[in-house]
Amino acid sequence: xxxxxxxPALAGCSTALTDFERTLAANDSATAALGxxxxxxxxxxxxxxxxxxxxxxxPVSLAVRxxxxxxxxxxxxxxxxxxxxxxxxxxxxxxxYVPSRLTPEMNRALATTDTPFGKVVAPLRFQRxxxxxxxxxxxxxxxxxxxxxxxxxxxxxGQVISLVAECYTTENIR
Numbered sequence: 234x235x236x237x238x239x240x241p242a243l244a245g246c247s248t249a250l251t252d253f254e255r256t257l258a259a260n261d262s263a264t265a266a267l268g269x270x271x272x273x274x275x276x277x278x279x280x281x282x283x284x285x286x287x288x289x290x291x292p293v294s295l296a297v298r299x300x301x302x303x304x305x306x307x308x309x310x311x312x313x314x315x316x317x318x319x320x321x322x323x324x325x326x327x328x329x330y331v332p333s334r335l336t337p338e339m340n341r342a343l344a345t346t347d348t349p350f351g352k353v354v355a356p357l358r359f360q361r362x363x364x365x366x367x368x369x370x371x372x373x374x375x376x377x378x379x380x381x382x383x384x385x386x387x388x389x390x391g392q393v394i395s396l397v398a399e400c401y402t403t404e405n406i407r
Contacts, residue, residue, distance in 0.1 A: 263382070
């Protein structure tokens, strides 16, 4: 009896997750995809995506440097944020990026505002290189993650500017 009541709800979540995955796949910018998703699902008015910073630091490992295609002496910045629409956290993101590959204005905005990375660096016309995707949580993702992505962002000229680990929450499929 209980299973019969749960099956329609589970099917609805699966359909929403599949639709959400399609929205993400259609965009190089997770910020743009989340904005579209927030608007389509009526999650907040206005459907604005903000990046709420967590001051936590993360090491810049050799693997991160290799993914960013930079040498050991090149500075790397780290930004850990919750991407929110209204009062809903849609994503928890870890972002290692190369400040010297961004403009001074972009670096200032990333350090001092709640503007998401994708919106700040949009003038670079970046493309997303998907490295991994998984339903559920990857390493670095919190409990309750329904979808995880790992990707690099490259400028139109092919230069890597960022390595991201994105953890999408259940708020996306409710």
